[in-house]
Amino acid sequence: MIRFIIQTLIILSLGGMLYLMAKALPRVSDEETVDHMRHSRLMEYLEKLDELLKSFFEKALRRSRVWLLKLDNVITKKLDRFKKSGTKETKAPLTGGEEKEEEKK
Numbered sequence: 001m002i003r004f005i006i007q008t009l010i011i012l013s014l015g016g017m018l019y020l021m022a023k024a025l026p027r028v029s030d031e032e033t034v035d036h037m038r039h040s041r042l043m044e045y046l047e048k049l050d051e052l053l054k055s056f057f058e059k060a061l062r063r064s065r066v067w068l069l070k071l072d073n074v075i076t077k078k079l080d081r082f083k084k085s086g087t088k089e090t091k092a093p094l095t096g097g098e099e100k101e102e103e104k105k
Contacts, residue, residue: 023050
């Protein structure tokens with residue numbers, strides 16, 4: 001199962017890299033070919049799709065940021081409670097193990 005998840009993540013990341021490279025191609029090529037390609041219906045559809053994906057990813061990243069900040073606040077509050085309720089001294093002394101071994105001999 002873990003292999004499937006890893007393979008899926010790799011394929012998705014390769015797809016994302018391919019999308020970003022294809023998105024950057026019109027900026028690299030000459031303007032003459034871009035003007036000719038913009039008149040086609042496929043190019044118009046792809047531009048609309050690009051705008052929709054851009055807005056979707058922007059919203060998803062903002063929501064995930066808010067979710068991560070809320071998670072960070074919850075963890076911080078729990079850590080503060082552990083600090084306040086925890087005792088200052090540990091239950092078992094850290095250096096006590098060596099002394100007990102010497103006493104046994």
